[in-house]
Amino acid sequence: MSLRFSRWRSIYREFCDWGYILALRDGEIVAKGQVEVGKFRPKDRIVLSGSGSIGVDAVADIVGAGGSILVEKGSIQLDYFNSRFSRNLLAQLASVEDPEVRSRVASSILEAAAYNKIRVLEILEVPEDVRSRIIEEIKGLISMLEGTVLSRLMGIEARITKLYFEALRHVIPAEYGFKARTRRPPKDYFSAALSYGNMLLYRHILREILRFGLDPRLSYLHIPYRYRPSLALDIAEEFRQAIVDLAVIPLYTSRSMSIKGDFQVFGSSIYLNKRGNFKVRRSFHHRMNLKVEGRSLADAIRGQIRKLLEFIHGDRSEYTPFRIQ
Secondary structure, three states: OOOOHHHHOOOOEEEEEEEEEEEEEOOEEEEEOOOOEEEEOOOOEEEEEEEEEEOHHHHHHHHHHOOEEEEOOOOEEOOOOOOHHHHHHHHHHHHHOOHHHHHHHHHHHHHHHHHHHHHHHHHOOOOHHHHHHHHHHHHHHHOOOOOOOHHHHHHHHHHHHHHHHHHHOOOOOHHHOOOOOOOOOOOOHHHHHHHHHHHHHHHHHHHHHHHOOOOOOOOOOOOOOOOOOHHHHHHHHHHHHHHHHHHHHHHHHOOOOOOOOOEEEEOOEEEEOHHHHHHHHHHHHHHHHOOEOOEOHHHHHHHHHHHHHHHHOOOOOOOOOOOOO
């Protein structure tokens, strides 16, 4: 079932308050909380955060009009036969189960992520000989990003990422002990902040995916596994450099991160402490909400999820990933 672009212009409407009641009043869906009052059309996708109750009459009217509800606490979806969420789910399944479509989207995401790495290296003060060599090697690997075997694509992506972090070694001051990217657990002071920043990014993207009515478990690049939000990991590949890396790297090049004051060490594992978390979180949100020509990176994330929604319903011929301009 094709859903034309005009129908996606206002994907969802939010309401946040405590002790709210969502009820049907004089043909309107009204949410009234302790402070806020919101009015909705029955056909809207309503996103509720905070805590409250939902009247049965309101639910019946929303179902009758083809609307939907997401209660963010617990990620509870109002679902019913031929609901918007069920139509999205069927379209997602058809898309990710097509090997040609899946590999095409996966390759395009990895290609965009690789070019974003190149763009970051062009911005940073990397020694020119190192930058030129690594960018040329990355471009050579980009030309190999094709085919339907995901493990092969991910292997190429791993080589690109290794080259990227090799270049960053020349940017991050030596006292932070960064030699290579380490995860689960991070073993140097720079990787600790990257891991935390990536977690913030995943959570933000997951929240938006749910608000748009997509199933976060169905993905193109990362292999779906149980309840893992693999689609959030896919979309994060497009934004990791633009948001996390460009939020975190300046904290280290300016030596704003204190080894003694911002971290906690457990054996060979290094994590941010409360103060370190605050510094990275503040820089992350500043980067996320910084507007360039009236548009923030938070807006860009919503735009990409909108594009994906249009793509899976056949309203776009291709999914075009985000690139740093």
